Amino acid sequence: MxxxxxxxxxxxxxxxxxxxxxxxxxxxxxxxxxxxRYRSCRADDGDLRSRLRELAQQRRRFGYRRLHILLRRGGITINRKKTQRLYREEGLTVRRRRGRRRAIGARAPAPVLALPNQRWSLDFVHDQLATGRRFRVLNIVDDITRECLRAVVDTSISGRRVVREPADLVVERVAPKMIVSDNGTELTSNAVLSWSGEAKIEWHYIAPGRPMQNGYVESFNGRMRDELLNQTLFLTLGQARDIVAGWVEDYNTEYATPAAFAAGLALQVAAPLRAAGSYVPQPLAPPAQPRDNKPRSLVPAG
The missing domain is CATH 1.10.10 (Arc Repressor Mutant, subunit A)
Known part of the structure; x- marks a missing residue:
């Protein structure tokens, strides 16, 4: 005791x-x-605890740090340590899941400038409706701002459909310098190869069996799987599109704030600074160097 x-x-x-x-x-x-004979002078936190439990029920995969931000955003001024204590006392700890084995060697393509629309990542995530019919979600993520540019939900997404989505984004935004994806059949089709050549956009394919070389969109897919797909029962394809669109909007604007980060980068590259030459965008970190996995003996051989 x-x-x-x-x-x-x-x-x-x-x-x-x-x-x-x-x-x-x-x-x-x-x-x-x-x-x-001591009597506690601590104020009653019943309302705060109930609000914390309500937020944790709505955001089942949020930890105390993200719930703390939501509490403060709702007008509740509270210390982060107190949020952590109440979170632990209420038994709201999120169960951790086993991590995947990390890839060895170079995990990323060549570095690019730390600016929006420099490199996009594409990947698919799968789920099924309540009837058992499977559908796919094509996610397009900006590697610098972590913003989800497009989440396309459909039962079948061909190579031509894959090309149509980044082509529309190029019209709405700015053409990226590079697009990263895996070696799926839709992503290596003739439609993708011909469009990337005509648009003069470098399409980088990761090494087979190395998903962490495309880690940004893989991380986004894991969050979508954890916070949305595993928690929701989809009845129709239209409902799935509406729910996914709402979750993406919430991800971009409510907590993760990729949109706010992108706006901050846009301010940094304002025309006066670029004209004066006082701002030089910094590249992302270079790829990790390959590891030497050969064990060395402490005693020289022979």
């Missing part, structure tokens, strides 16, 4: 069952008699 509350309970138990005096019970337990 270390906490004063536990010692108070032990003293009360000895007094009730064995008829000990308070002095004798405190001596046996090793508690200070002054702490027996």
């Amino acid at each position: 270390v906490a004063p509350a536990a010692k108070r309970q032990a003293v009360a138990h000895l007094q009730a069952t064995l008829g000990m005096s308070e002095r004798r019970a405190c001596m046996v337990v090793g508690a200070d008699r002054k702490s027996m």
Whole structure:
């Protein structure tokens, strides 16, 4: 027994069952008699706890840090450590899932400038309706701002459909310098190869069996799987499109704020700074160097 509350309970138990005096019970337990008469002055956190449980029920995969941001955004001024304590006392800890084995060697394509629309990543994520019919989601993510540019939901997405989505994004935004994807049949089709050549956009394919070389969109897919797909029962394809669109809007604007990060980068590259030459965009970190996995003996051979 270390906490004063536990010692108070032990003293009360000895007094009730064995008829000990308070002095004798405190001596046996090793508690200070002054702490027996202490009354907590802490304010009642019932409303705060209920609000925290409500947010945790709505965002089942959010930890205390993200819930703390939502509490403060809702007008509740609270210290982060108190949020962590209440989060732990309410038993809201999110169960951690086993991580995947990390790829060894170069995990990313060549570095690009830390500016929006420099490199996009594409990948698919799969799910099924309540009827058992499977559908796919084509996610397009900006690697710099982590913004989800497009999430296309359909039962079948061909190579021509894959080309149509980034082509529309190029008209709405700016053509990226590079697009990264895996070696799926839709992504290696003639339609993709011909469009990337005509648009003069470098299309980088990761090494087979190395999904972490496309880690940005893989991380986004994992979050979508964890926070949305595993938590929702889709009845129709139209409903799935509406729910996915709402979740993407929430992801871009509510918590993760890729849109706010992109706006900040846009301010950094304003025309006056670029004209004056006072701002030089920094490239992303270069790819990791291959590891030497050959063990070396402490004693030279021979």
